Amino acid sequence: MNVLGIETSCDETSVSIVRDGKEVLSNTVSSSEKFHKIYGGIVPEIASRMQLEAITAVSDLAIKEGAIMLKDIDLISVTSGPGLFGSLLTGISFAKALSASLHIPLLGVNHIHSHIYANFLNGAGVKLPFVALVVSGGHTSLFYVMDFDKIEILGETQDDACGEAFDKVAKILGLGYPGGPHIEKMALRGNPEKFKFRCSGTKRPLDFSFSGIKTGVLYYLRDTGSGIRGRGSVIRYPLPLVKDIAASFQETVIDVLIRKSFHACKAKKVNRLVVGGGVAANNRMRGCFFEAAKDSGFKCWFPAKELCTDNAAMVAGFGYQLFKKGKISGLDLSPFA
Ligand code: KG4
Ligand code: ZN
Numbered sequence: 001m002n003v004l005g006i007e008t009s010c011d012e013t014s015v016s017i018v019r020d021g022k023e024v025l026s027n028t029v030s031s032s033e034k035f036h037k038i039y040g041g042i043v044p045e046i047a048s049r050m051q052l053e054a055i056t057a058v059s060d061l062a063i064k065e066g067a068i069m070l071k072d073i074d075l076i077s078v079t080s081g082p083g084l085f086g087s088l089l090t091g092i093s094f095a096k097a098l099s100a101s102l103h104i105p106l107l108g109v110n111h112i113h114s115h116i117y118a119n120f121l122n123g124a125g126v127k128l129p130f131v132a133l134v135v136s137g138g139h140t141s142l143f144y145v146m147d148f149d150k151i152e153i154l155g156e157t158q159d160d161a162c163g164e165a166f167d168k169v170a171k172i173l174g175l176g177y178p179g180g181p182h183i184e185k186m187a188l189r190g191n192p193e194k195f196k197f198r199c200s201g202t203k204r205p206l207d208f209s210f211s212g213i214k215t216g217v218l219y220y221l222r223d224t225g226s227g228i229r230g231r232g233s234v235i236r237y238p239l240p241l242v243k244d245i246a247a248s249f250q251e252t253v254i255d256v257l258i259r260k261s262f263h264a265c266k267a268k269k270v271n272r273l274v275v276g277g278g279v280a281a282n283n284r285m286r287g288c289f290f291e292a293a294k295d296s297g298f299k300c301w302f303p304a305k306e307l308c309t310d311n312a313a314m315v316a317g318f319g320y321q322l323f324k325k326g327k328i329s330g331l332d333l334s335p336f337a
Helices: 033-039 044-065 085-102 111-120 162-172 179-187 211-224 239-268 283-296 313-324
Strands: 002-007 012-019 023-031 075-081 106-110 130-135 140-147 150-156 272-276 299-301
Touching: 002 044, 002 085, 002 313, 012 044, 012 313, 023 044, 023 313, 033 044, 044 085, 075 085, 075 111, 075 313, 085 106, 106 111, 106 313, 111 130, 111 140, 111 272, 111 313, 130 239, 140 239, 150 239, 162 179, 162 211, 162 239, 179 239, 179 283, 211 239, 239 272, 239 283, 272 283, 283 299
Parallel strands: 002 075, 075 106, 130 272, 272 299
Antiparallel strands: 002 012, 012 023, 130 140, 140 150
């Protein structure tokens, strides 16, 4: 069964063809990232306008690279939320038009759940049930996955998402957007023990809070007056300091993610942990999780790096699984934030 997946929840426009929920025949991703860079974050209006312009060409390319014909597509699976409303609307409207004109069934899927499914593509797979951690720019959640249509939320962030904290700390340090890869690069040569930053506690043990640590970095820099005012009154920090802050911040965040994920595994009495979302592309995080898992008797899985950030392959694959369980959407499908 060939599924055409569409993902437009944030700044990416992605279309993919996946066979039988596993084999990625094509996965085309176009990003409007460079148009947002000067604003230091995503501008929703720009994202949806660029998606409207890109979606037909991205879809044509995915079909061409997948080496299939339109008549060979059996299902259209599209991200219906959560995400930016205008962006979701663009993908959903395109999906509806394809579905109606080609008489192919349509299915709207949850973006965060589809990040978990990235671990099942290209031959990979994990035995059910398992605990899943999704760490992205918009969400940080722990789930108990009994089946693809039986996903229980165990905890989530009470304020900033994990990726959002990487983006904000990178912005404070004068690094680029998106911040995650910049922090990771700086942290490579920094001392993770130099600063003792802390993530705030949460009422429920499996929830997260990342806004306090960002404020901690901001106040440290303000109170120590380590900045140098440069051209255009832009404040810059000495490179060794930036590297140490990036490393210390990253290490604290990873520690919290590991601690809470393993806590969730223990609570649910499973030793399988699946990780997904843009932040899961972080090499240091991947290494620390594998090491901690080995020491504590857990097994953990991460998707291939290109399948961590937003992509339509995970949407197509996840849609296949839900369709097999009888899920289907009508032309009244609408976005949810
Ligand atoms: O899953 P994603 O592509 O989009 C959302 O659904 O939000 O995640 C994007 C987030 C951004 O916040 C970005 O900074 C973060 O993932 N990210 C990383 C890395 N690559 C992307 N964070 C840490 N280390 C990375 N290497
Ligand atoms: Zn995402």
